[in-house]
Amino acid sequence: MVPGTHFYDVREAFECGGTHVYNVGEAFERGGTHFYDVREAFECGGTHVNDVGEAFERGGTHFYDDRGAFECGATHFYDVRDAFECGGTQFYNVGAAFERGETHFYDVREAFEHGATHFYDVREAFEHGETHFYDVREAFEYGGTHLRDVKEVFKHGGTAPRR
Known part of the structure; x- marks a missing residue:
């Protein structure tokens, strides 16, 4: 090399x-x-x-x-894969459930019970109507419009399905 x-x-x-x-x-x-x-x-x-x-x-x-x-x-x-007890406002690819109201989460591995609008590389099923999802690894039952690098079988057509 x-x-x-x-x-x-x-x-x-x-x-x-x-x-x-x-x-x-x-x-x-x-x-x-x-x-x-x-x-x-x-x-x-x-x-x-x-x-x-x-x-x-x-x-x-x-x-x-x-x-x-x-x-x-x-x-x-x-x-981040562990729960942080700090007051940071930006967390990307969070692996633990945060009880805060941040709106940007990338590569989220747990189910969030808040109204965040941006999720990248989501590994769990979300029961909300966000439209941007990147590198989704699980089957989603919603009509997201942006899905990139999908690694699981989706029950809808194409990588950019509509409701």
Whole structure:
């Protein structure tokens, strides 16, 4: 593998010194500061981590797709899989049920009982009339108009069904 700086959807361990790694599936022993979709624990002090699969003991303020509990005061979390007790207003790909009134949720994995209007990569069946859904993995019984990257069998026609 030729060393490079940008890697997307990497599923094996790379022995290069790139600083940008996307969707890394193995543990990296480098000191890069930008990691996207990291599935293993990194021993670096980067402040931007996307799709982290383990708990980080650093004080970074930007975490994307965090799978462990963070005890930092960051306000932006992407793909959060644990319940955060912080006052952040933007949560993307939330994996736990939040009892707040945010309106933007990306890749929601639990059923929300609020009136949020934007859901991306929704994995549960929603009983509301939102119209924008991205990367839906479950069968929806509503008439959403935007459905992209659908991975399950839908009981309607096409990827952009209408009511």
